[in-house]
Amino acid sequence: MSSVAQKKGFGATLWDWLTTVDHKKIGILYFLGGGFFFVVGGIEAMLIRWQLHKPNNDFVSAGLFNDLITMHGTTMIFLAAMPILFGFMNAIVPLQIGARDVAFPFINSLGFWMFFFGGLFLNISWIYGEVPDAGWTSYASLSLASPGHGIDFYAIGLQIAGGGTLMAGINFLVTIINMRAPGMTYMRMPLFTWTTFVASAMILFAFPPLTVGLFFLTFDRMFGGNFFHHAMGGNTIIWEHIFWIFGHPEVYILILPAFGIFSEIFSTFSRKRLFGYPSMVFATVLIGFLGFMVWAHHMFTVGLGPTANAIFAVATMAIAVPTGVKIFNWLLTMWGGSIKVTTPMLYALGFIPSFVMGGVTGVMQGAAPLDYQLHDSYFIVAHFHYVIVGGVVLAILAATHYWWPKMFGTMLHEGLGKVTFVFFFIGFHMTFLIQHWLGFWGMPRRVWTFMDGQGWNMANFISTIGAILMAVGVIVLVINIIITSVKNVRVSNDPWGDGRTLEWAIESPPVFYNFPTTPLVRGLDTVWIEKMEGNEAGYTAAEPVKDIHMPNGSIIPLFMSLGLFVAGFGAMFRTETSWGLPVLIIGLAFTFVCMSARSLIDDTGYYIKKDELLRDMKRKGGQA
Amino acid sequence: MAEIEVYKRTPAEQAMLKKRAKQSMKGQIMMFSLMIFLTLISFSMVVAFESGVAGFSKYFIVPMLMLFAAVQVGLQLYYFMHMSEKGHGIPQMFMFTGALFGFLIPLTFATIVWW
Numbered sequence A: 001m002s003s004v005a006q007k008k009g010f011g012a013t014l015w016d017w018l019t020t021v022d023h024k025k026i027g028i029l030y031f032l033g034g035g036f037f038f039v040v041g042g043i044e045a046m047l048i049r050w051q052l053h054k055p056n057n058d059f060v061s062a063g064l065f066n067d068l069i070t071m072h073g074t075t076m077i078f079l080a081a082m083p084i085l086f087g088f089m090n091a092i093v094p095l096q097i098g099a100r101d102v103a104f105p106f107i108n109s110l111g112f113w114m115f116f117f118g119g120l121f122l123n124i125s126w127i128y129g130e131v132p133d134a135g136w137t138s139y140a141s142l143s144l145a146s147p148g149h150g151i152d153f154y155a156i157g158l159q160i161a162g163g164g165t166l167m168a169g170i171n172f173l174v175t176i177i178n179m180r181a182p183g184m185t186y187m188r189m190p191l192f193t194w195t196t197f198v199a200s201a202m203i204l205f206a207f208p209p210l211t212v213g214l215f216f217l218t219f220d221r222m223f224g225g226n227f228f229h230h231a232m233g234g235n236t237i238i239w240e241h242i243f244w245i246f247g248h249p250e251v252y253i254l255i256l257p258a259f260g261i262f263s264e265i266f267s268t269f270s271r272k273r274l275f276g277y278p279s280m281v282f283a284t285v286l287i288g289f290l291g292f293m294v295w296a297h298h299m300f301t302v303g304l305g306p307t308a309n310a311i312f313a314v315a316t317m318a319i320a321v322p323t324g325v326k327i328f329n330w331l332l333t334m335w336g337g338s339i340k341v342t343t344p345m346l347y348a349l350g351f352i353p354s355f356v357m358g359g360v361t362g363v364m365q366g367a368a369p370l371d372y373q374l375h376d377s378y379f380i381v382a383h384f385h386y387v388i389v390g391g392v393v394l395a396i397l398a399a400t401h402y403w404w405p406k407m408f409g410t411m412l413h414e415g416l417g418k419v420t421f422v423f424f425f426i427g428f429h430m431t432f433l434i435q436h437w438l439g440f441w442g443m444p445r446r447v448w449t450f451m452d453g454q455g456w457n458m459a460n461f462i463s464t465i466g467a468i469l470m471a472v473g474v475i476v477l478v479i480n481i482i483i484t485s486v487k488n489v490r491v492s493n494d495p496w497g498d499g500r501t502l503e504w505a506i507e508s509p510p511v512f513y514n515f516p517t518t519p520l521v522r523g524l525d526t527v528w529i530e531k532m533e534g535n536e537a538g539y540t541a542a543e544p545v546k547d548i549h550m551p552n553g554s555i556i557p558l559f560m561s562l563g564l565f566v567a568g569f570g571a572m573f574r575t576e577t578s579w580g581l582p583v584l585i586i587g588l589a590f591t592f593v594c595m596s597a598r599s600l601i602d603d604t605g606y607y608i609k610k611d612e613l614l615r616d617m618k619r620k621g622g623q624a
Numbered sequence B: 001m002a003e004i005e006v007y008k009r010t011p012a013e014q015a016m017l018k019k020r021a022k023q024s025m026k027g028q029i030m031m032f033s034l035m036i037f038l039t040l041i042s043f044s045m046v047v048a049f050e051s052g053v054a055g056f057s058k059y060f061i062v063p064m065l066m067l068f069a070a071v072q073v074g075l076q077l078y079y080f081m082h083m084s085e086k087g088h089g090i091p092q093m094f095m096f097t098g099a100l101f102g103f104l105i106p107l108t109f110a111t112i113v114w115w
């Protein structure tokens, strides 16, 4: 295989993408897959808001409304936000630590395909016509009673996708622990790498409970189990505990990488080192740890008793402290910096007030007595959209603009980017700010429609208009992406001109082996240090040019995931059809055959020869 | 293929490594005897209880057995699985975090779900 660009036919290109184990390509696959589901979830959101834009509306039926809210929440969390963040982690983290790939490229690809097939499985419920309808939390007392296969799609689809997530998490942990370039100590890692690390550790601890919970649910629904049947000696509350032991860490798994993204953006465009770097790292780790100690704040009204509620209330409020530390560090990073308001920076500026508002309502809900008033009202809806949209989605949009050149080699149009921001930001506040009051005025969450004359009409109408503005913002972004890709103006290594971390020291997009020679890291923001000392290239090599070992691509991850996907249908139809059981067995067997093929057939990869590297480097004008 | 490098130890290095290996061996043997000793005590306690020796009640033996078990796990990890050596910081951190969660969460369940 040669690194010199060749024109390939469509078939060869497709094959290349289906079998790729290159972290940059897998990053793009995650980005596109997550982007697709983001659009699907967005359409669901628009339908929900349209149903609620006036009282007594019957645009959708009550049953379909339940389908929509369930699939909206599940899709956005598991299939949009997390995969898009994984996309950035894949594309950027190995570059930031000076590595040539992740630790387990094969597992990386397997993780992506499992997410993809899991998401597909879940969404096939729409085509089949029986859709999950017990909310994204799928509380057992509802989900066990739900007729049809809707909840089965949820349980099996998330099981497959969740397995992929767990693999991705473990892969990032091992990568960051073992593959850092010489000189890249833990306390020199860029914050996006740090937050990826902590979020991955949280995945490692939080996803097994979800797996267990989903298996229990699967057994209760499809194999005659009674884990959650109170009449049969089970306990329906246990599902809630298991779900939230996973679920609360999950929300931090989403927000920590977002914090990392904004930390990079703040310091890049304030042209200043991140203020209080050690305290940022400490706060990240502490948030990750505390995130496991607060799950019962979602269950205050279940009746755990005053002692348990008090303990969890205090633990919950404690999280606000490290979060506050971060907010102040970002403000102080900008303080005295020479700020450049680019599109990513604009998102970062918008993020601070938005996220603080979400944090404050979080602390309000964390006070157990007040939560008795707020729970299951629109106030909760407002809270989590402030943290998730005002935090995670703004970060995703910011990162899309910030790292687009690194991922795709072109620069998104700044003007259109700012238009997107304005529409999205105004739309976001318009949609969700008013929902706090809707909650105070007594509107419960997850209601299909509401009656006239309760004073909720205007607020709901405003909220729907806001949602339309957000949609306009996203459409402008899509147009921006299309225009940029068609124009295809290639950019240099560091198109922002202010890059501080290693990804900006190599081409956009990087060659498939990333670094011709492993870089030497000389401090935090190593590229910035090099540039300040007059080294334009931004990096110093830690070793002479040597042969590079690379892994071969493989179609096996796709096949393994496909086997699980097929087995899922078998499990679902096992009791009512004669083909269910055989399909379940065949699917699993196929996966195991693929696994053994991978284990038994040695694939030692290949080497890129030194001559070829030198030729590449000469062609580019010889950096390093 | 990457070249294979042959690295020769200096005599001083060799001596030091030998000394270290010897020390580690000594530690392992000592800990091994201690573990056997703890196991013996555990069994004797149970036998003493079974044959009704005064002072060996259930409420004494069960906590003692738990304690011994914990010590044994610790010794196993540190001396035989080499966790005391350098470069094990990260595995230790993950193990302790996992153990802590694995203890706290069932404790919570025991107190607020199953009590």
Ligand code: HEM
Pocket: A137, A251, A252, A254, A255, A297, A298, A316, A317, A319, A320, A323, A358, A359, A360, A361, A362, A363, A364, A365, A366, A367, A371, A374, A375, A376, A380, A383, A384, A387, A388, A391, A392
């Ligand atoms: C200062 C930090 C935070 C605190 C104190 C906090 C507190 C809470 C509490 C007490 C609830 C439960 C309310 C109820 O159902 O009655 C809740 C719900 C929720 N929070 Fe937060 N939160 C914080 C940050 C976040 C972040 C960063 C995210 C996500 C990125 C998030 C996402 C959610 C979600 C999705 C729910 C609703 C879950 C559901 O019932 O469907 N929160 N929060």
Ligand SMILES: [Cu+2]
Pocket: A247, A248, A251, A294, A295, A297, A298
């Ligand atoms: Cu929570």
